Amino acid sequence: MKNFKDFALDETILSAIADLGYEEPTAIQQQVLPSVLDGKDVIAKSKTGSGKTAAFAIPTIEKIDWAENKPQVLVLLPTRELAVQVKEDFTNIGRYKRIKAVALFGREPIRFQTTALRQKTHVVAGTPGRVMDHIERGTLKLDELKYFVIDEADELLHMGFLDQVEAIIKLLPKKRQTLLFSATYSSEIRKLAERYMNQPIFIEHEDKQMKKSTIEQKLVEVDTAHKYETLKKFTVIENPNSCIVFCNTKDQVDQLCEKLENDGYSVDMLHGGMTQDDRLAVMKDFRRGDFRYLVATDVAARGIDIEDISMVIQYDVPYEKESYVHRIGRTGRAGQRGVAIMLAAKNERRQLNEIEEYIEKTIERVAIPAIDLVEANRQAFETKMQSSPERKVMKSEQLNANIMKIYFNGGKKKKLRAIDFVGTINSIDGIEGKDIGIITIEEACTFVEILNGKGPIVLKAMQNKTVKNKQLKVHIAKK
Numbered sequence: 001m002k003n004f005k006d007f008a009l010d011e012t013i014l015s016a017i018a019d020l021g022y023e024e025p026t027a028i029q030q031q032v033l034p035s036v037l038d039g040k041d042v043i044a045k046s047k048t049g050s051g052k053t054a055a056f057a058i059p060t061i062e063k064i065d066w067a068e069n070k071p072q073v074l075v076l077l078p079t080r081e082l083a084v085q086v087k088e089d090f091t092n093i094g095r096y097k098r099i100k101a102v103a104l105f106g107r108e109p110i111r112f113q114t115t116a117l118r119q120k121t122h123v124v125a126g127t128p129g130r131v132m133d134h135i136e137r138g139t140l141k142l143d144e145l146k147y148f149v150i151d152e153a154d155e156l157l158h159m160g161f162l163d164q165v166e167a168i169i170k171l172l173p174k175k176r177q178t179l180l181f182s183a184t185y186s187s188e189i190r191k192l193a194e195r196y197m198n199q200p201i202f203i204e205h206e207d208k209q210m211k212k213s214t215i216e217q218k219l220v221e222v223d224t225a226h227k228y229e230t231l232k233k234f235t236v237i238e239n240p241n242s243c244i245v246f247c248n249t250k251d252q253v254d255q256l257c258e259k260l261e262n263d264g265y266s267v268d269m270l271h272g273g274m275t276q277d278d279r280l281a282v283m284k285d286f287r288r289g290d291f292r293y294l295v296a297t298d299v300a301a302r303g304i305d306i307e308d309i310s311m312v313i314q315y316d317v318p319y320e321k322e323s324y325v326h327r328i329g330r331t332g333r334a335g336q337r338g339v340a341i342m343l344a345a346k347n348e349r350r351q352l353n354e355i356e357e358y359i360e361k362t363i364e365r366v367a368i369p370a371i372d373l374v375e376a377n378r379q380a381f382e383t384k385m386q387s388s389p390e391r392k393v394m395k396s397e398q399l400n401a402n403i404m405k406i407y408f409n410g411g412k413k414k415k416l417r418a419i420d421f422v423g424t425i426n427s428i429d430g431i432e433g434k435d436i437g438i439i440t441i442e443e444a445c446t447f448v449e450i451l452n453g454k455g456p457i458v459l460k461a462m463q464n465k466t467v468k469n470k471q472l473k474v475h476i477a478k479k
């Protein structure tokens with residue numbers, strides 16, 4: 001068993017990892033980290049929730065040359081939510097190295113992203129369509145790219161992104177490392193690897209614990225007409241703190257969410273027909289524990305990491321067998337207990353057979369909960385329904401608590417560079433390099449994050465200090 005300290009990692013990265021509460025590398029990280037540091041191409045297959053993001057984020061952040069302005073790491077992902085999450089993971093792990101990560105995804109005005117890309121950008125995480133768009137516009141520069149990561153590869157291919165992924169690969173520098181992550185492995189992925197990777201090391205982590213998984217998988221055979229009342233019975237007897245209910249279509253999500261709402265559930269929904277802003281807002285609220293039940297299509301199943309989901313209900317048997325694995329993977333994360341219940345009607349038997357063949361096991365059949373069992377649990381359920389969920393402090397909020405973002409009224413136009421700010425702020429009594437966080441230089445202004453609660457010291461000292469001999473207006477940034 002290795003410790004993070006056993007890898008040659010920079011102090012700034014080790015302390016960010018410690019802040020995130022990662023005590024030791026997960027099994028997949030133990031194997032992927034040294035190979036990436038060693039310059040190898042890697043294919044890694046392991047179940048969802050096994051820490052794949054940090055497995056590629058940690059070693060690539062270690063290798064990033066901070067002084068270089070053009071992107072050095074490009075991560076392709078299937079959904080916008082994942083792009084945002086991976087960007088946040090890079091920002092959190094790279095915080096003390098002042099790593100700048102940008103997320104690129106569709107249905108957001110391209111000019112915001114273009115502005116972000118014009119500044120120093122170390123890492124880009126994006127969906128293939130929008131990434132290609134930026135490459136074609138010349139706003140995403142690839143000549144300094146060192147690492148190309150394909151995350152959730154199975155889903156990318158599954159969603160028909162193969163052509164776009166290949167088109168992007170052809171534009172990348174030949175001299176690069178390619179890393180591919182997936183929860184499942186298919187012949188298409190193998191072909192992709194053979195074509196575009198350089199003697200990749202194949203790392204598969206057959207998690208011993210997965211076999212005796214912390215996820216209890218159950219199946220109820222029930223007519224479509226009785227699914228709703230069955231769902232409610234399970235919510236009463238399981239009485240989860242938070243729960244995701246998966247449906248196959250967005251109409252189904254709409255209807256089910258409305259029914260639950262009318263029945264007094266603390267519920268919201270997520271599906272691909274919603275606007276980008278709405279989707280991100282719902283995810284954020286759910287993460288924070290603002291409501292207990294999320295009704296969603298498979299857009300929410302992929303990779304999205306939310307802590308403490310104690311129950312997943314599949315209201316429909318998924319059309320795709322792989323979806324089953326991803327849906328149940330939303331619960332039982334980080335070794336906690338989770339229960340996954342699937343409601344299957346007779347006409348869904350064929351899909352069900354495919355799933356059981358695929359996971360190589362028969363899901364345990366359970367009966368619809370008996371009335372007296374439901375009634376015995378009713379009181380506790382009602383009590384919880386009437387209390388609002390416990391607010392979770394998000395990791396990034398926790399990290400942000402000690403950070404003050406400071407505004408300076410000078411940027412590129414005044415020919416100021418990050419190094420000028422670092423120099424000045426570093427010279428303040430009581431401030432060290434590690435107290436300076438991410439620096440964002442815009443045309444007419446600059447934002448500097450001050451870490452470790454030292455913002456007020458910097459704010460005060462900067463009232464009578466100059467940056468590159470220029471006296472700048474300084475105040476706390478508005479957001």
Ligand code: ADP
Pocket residue numbers: 021022023024025026029046047048049050051052053054303304305334
């Ligand atoms: P995957 O991509 O394999 O589905 P993620 O990268 O989303 O998994 O990680 C799952 C969760 O585990 C995240 O909340 C992440 O912050 C956490 N995590 C990652 N590495 C560690 C670690 N070494 N120790 C504890 N938690 C970790």
Ligand code: MG
Pocket residue numbers: 052053151152303
């Ligand atoms: Mg992942």
